[in-house]
Amino acid sequence: MLTEVLHTLPQVLIDGLTLGAVYAVVALGYTMVYGILELINFAHGEIFMTGAFIGTAMLLSFTSLGLMAAMPALLALIIIILITSVLTGLLGVGIERVAYRPVRNSPKLIALITAIGISFVLQDLIRFITELKKGNYILTGPSLFTDQIVVKTSAILPVFSDASFKSSFIIVLVTAIILMVGLDFFINRTKWGMAMRAVAQDRETAALMTVNVNRVIAITFFVGSALGGATGVLFAIQYGTIDPYIGFILGLKAFTAAVLGGIGNIRGAMLGGILIGLLEMFAAANLTIITNGVFGAEYKDVFAFAILILVLIFKPEGLFGKAVTEKV
Structure with missing residues (x-):
């Protein structure tokens, strides 16, 4: 069994890094909004999906126009x-501005329901527009960066099989790293990043110190949503076919990555996304082998949510989060 697992390990690492990079960047949007508003923005997965559709539509338009x-x-x-x-x-x-700000001071359950409602609105809106234009809500983009690159990992250890990946893998990974490093620099090294951290720590005190809280929150949503949209384009390039429902499960897994790393922790969300991607690909490749055929690759999605349950039970603050001490 160990030999078979090692045999597929190089390919698992490549596929896991690709998927994990997508999860990591999407998870940043969740963790940024939660860090400031303590709101789980469940519409973020649909913003990612919208970015995938906008990017694919532009690619098709660019191709048709030459x-x-x-x-x-x-x-x-x-x-x-x-x-x-x-x-x-x-x-x-x-x-x-339209959906969250009016309920900002309401009970958190109201904001959560609003976020879920927005996600369904975006799903159906994108489906309606795509069916109106294409007659089908499934969209396939042009084939780009599909050159296959083979890595001779068998030369390193004979037990490894050779791994291969499309050239789009390099683009996805490099772009995701640039986005994550850029966000980390923005949060920790810029004036607006300092304002975001101040609002996240104490919104009322930050307002008294002349920080424009509404503007900071708007910038947080802009940055998080921009990252989600950019990642949607990368996803479409890597996987080719998209539909209005890709944001739902992927968004939940990205949220799981944010919780795993420590919700509200930027670097924790990055690492959590990479770990979820690697574990999911490992499960897809080896679950049948490990369980002697009892479970197949289709159960890989269970891994992400099983991890979420375990983290919430044993370390609810996440791997890199800090336990909050409440003063009585």
């Missing part, structure tokens, strides 16, 4: 990611 042939594909992708990030960032700000 722009993909007139410029390098990588340059076109960068332009599309930037435009999609701005559009989904503005969408996030709009959602905060």
